[in-house]
Amino acid sequence: MKFYIVDDDISVVKVLENIIEYKNLGEVIGYSLSGEEGIKEILAKHPSIVIVDLLMPCKNGIEVVKAVKKIKSDIKFVMISQVSSKDMIAKAYNQGIEFFINKPINIIEVENVINNVKEKVEMHATLNSIKGMFKNLESNDTAASKKSEIAKIKYSLSKLGIIGEIGSKDIINICEYLIVKGDKHLNYKVSEMCKKLSNNPKAMEQRIRRAINKALNNIASLGIEDYMNDDFSTYSNLVFNFEDVKVQMDYIRGKNKSCGKISVKKFIEGLLIQNEIM
Structure with missing residues (x-):
């Protein structure tokens, strides 16, 4: 991940x-002591990611964010300042910053904030990649149609914040199995489905449940x-x-x-329903 810092100190x-x-x-990859x-x-x-000070001479941090976002909207900003004015902080958020860090600098806070922003950047890249897949899947044959359906499943899992979980691959495999069969409902016990698709069904079911539990926690936090x-x-x-x-x-x-x-059945059926309306 590449960072740039703008602060007059x-x-x-x-x-x-x-x-x-x-x-x-x-x-x-660089720093500047002035906004311009x-x-x-x-x-x-x-x-x-750019870390920018709010109060600087000539051009302040909000003006920097506004100018850059007009041209490069994908760049993420973290703002730092001693300012406690709620109006100023709200104005900064309205211009597109991700987080606001109060001075003096606290190493734990900086690390936590940066990790959160990095996760957003990586998620954005994943979503763009998946959206790109949608544009390329224009063929009407069966294979292309299946790829499109799986891409939509991956998109939903990324929205739920679990696309990187091992269990998400197992969820995708179940969805793919049902899509190929033309089923919109999970008409099997989870244990039976895992036996069909894995040599270690208990481990597969545990991975799925861990992933869905994390998705529940992510949605609740949201x-x-x-x-x-x-x-x-x-x-x-839905899920x-x-x-x-x-x-x-x-x-x-x-x-x-x-x-x-959680209900594995409801979760998977919800993904398949979402596929139909996307």
Whole structure:
């Protein structure tokens, strides 16, 4: 992951550079001590993530974000400042920053924020790759149709934040089996399906359940952050029972000692239903 830093205080630049390199978060490909120079360098070098100070002479951090986002909308921004004004922070978020870090710099906070942004960058790349697959699957033959269906399944799993989980491959295999058979419902016990597709069915079922549990936790976390989010609205009812999502949200908040429950059957059937409406 490539980083660029814009701050008029060289000591802050060096602290951030040391944190990124010491924690193996990525590579700092450059820095600027002014907003105007920063804009030119960012557009020329195209880093994945820019860390920018809010208060700088000539051009402040918000102006830097606005100028770059007009041309390179995919670049992610993290803003740092001692400013505590809610209006200024809200204005920064409105211009497209991902996170706001308060000075003085805290190494743990910086590491956590950067890891979160890196995950967003990687997810965005995955989604773009999958969308690219959709555009290339224009053939009407059976093989192309199946690839398109699987691509949609992968897209949904990426939206649920589990495309990188080992269990997601098992989920895809089950969906592919059902798509080929023309089934829209999982008319088998999960254990029976795993026996059909794996030499180690118990391990396969465990992987699937772990992946779905993580998806439940991701959706519940998304609901806590933004209850009106489109993905939360879609998947909280589609692949889970909404009551279980609410239980999981309370568990994450520390209001409940029990986690929400999952149903492998509902999860897989929900993915197949979503395929039909995408």
